[in-house]
Amino acid sequence: GAVVSQHPSWVICKSGTSVKIECRSLDFQATTMFWYRQFPKQSLMLMATSNEGSKATYEQGVEKDKFLINHASLTLSTLTVTSAHPEDSSFYICSARLPGVDSPLHFGNGTRLTVT
Amino acid sequence: AQSVTQLDSQVPVFEEAPVELRCNYSSSVSVYLFWYVQYPNQGLQLLLKYLSGSTLFKGINGFEAEFNKSQTSFHLRKPSVHISDTAEYFCAVSVAISVNTPLVFGKGTRLSVIA
Numbered sequence: 001g002a003v004v005s006q007h008p009s010w011v012i013c014k015s016g017t018s019v020k021i022e023c024r025s026l027d028f029q030a031t032t033m034f035w036y037r038q039f040p041k042q043s044l045m046l047m048a049t050s051n052e053g054s055k056a057t058y059e060q061g062v063e064k065d066k067f068l069i070n071h072a073s074l075t076l077s078t079l080t081v082t083s084a085h086p087e088d089s090s091f092y093i094c095s096a097r098l099p100g101v102d103s104p105l106h107f108g109n110g111t112r113l114t115v116t
Numbered sequence: 117a118q119s120v121t122q123l124d125s126q127v128p129v130f131e132e133a134p135v136e137l138r139c140n141y142s143s144s145v146s147v148y149l150f151w152y153v154q155y156p157n158q159g160l161q162l163l164l165k166y167l168s169g170s171t172l173f174k175g176i177n178g179f180e181a182e183f184n185k186s187q188t189s190f191h192l193r194k195p196s197v198h199i200s201d202t203a204e205y206f207c208a209v210s211v212a213i214s215v216n217t218p219l220v221f222g223k224g225t226r227l228s229v230i231a
Contacts, residue, residue, distance in 0.1 A: 006159070044160075
């Protein structure tokens with residue numbers, strides 16, 4: 001079954017508004033979660049690493065004031081797209097790794113954001 | 117830094133035919149390799165992983181991958197594809213397996229199975 005839950009699965013918002021996306025680890029504690037962005041027919045680009053209890057680490061070129069990440073608990077990370085614009089429309093996917101030496105990354109089902 | 121190259125952006129194949137999706141990686145250190153599958157508007161599902169040891173790895177849905185260190189490749193294969201295998205396939209690399217190590221993805225290969 002799913003180990004990472006993401007909500008909502010899709011959202012449509014007007015330009016200038018903010019949208020919050022939630023990522024939850026199910027039945028395990030995730031001190032670190034990763035946020036990826038995927039443009040149509042393209043690969044996943046790492047946006048940021050979300051760290052529980054501390055500031056997120058953003059990849060080069062990602063605006064931290066636009067993409068606010070909060071990891072307030074060991075099972076929840078949120079990504080808020082602030083003052084969204086049409087160019088922010090994309091597929092956002094979170095992921096986390098189960099504890100354990102050989103554990104791979106597990107992904108949420110993604111959130112399709114459309115900004116009109 | 118490590119990188120992944122998926123040589124084919126699209127691979128059409130007839131149902132029940134074999135398929136190979138190619139993946140090459142570049143890294144100055146030992147790596148861990150993964151194949152993920154993505155169905156439309158969904159997240160990624162792990163197909164299989166290479167951590168160490170053997171060279172041939174079996175995953176879910178009848179897929180397998182062969183690790184070739186000399187050619188720095190990790191090609192994905194299936195002897196007989198089904199319509200339901202139509203999806204996007206991503207090869208990914210990581211230099212460590214730890215809770216705070218992300219994956220670097222290739223650009224993906226769209227597998228289209230034709231009836």
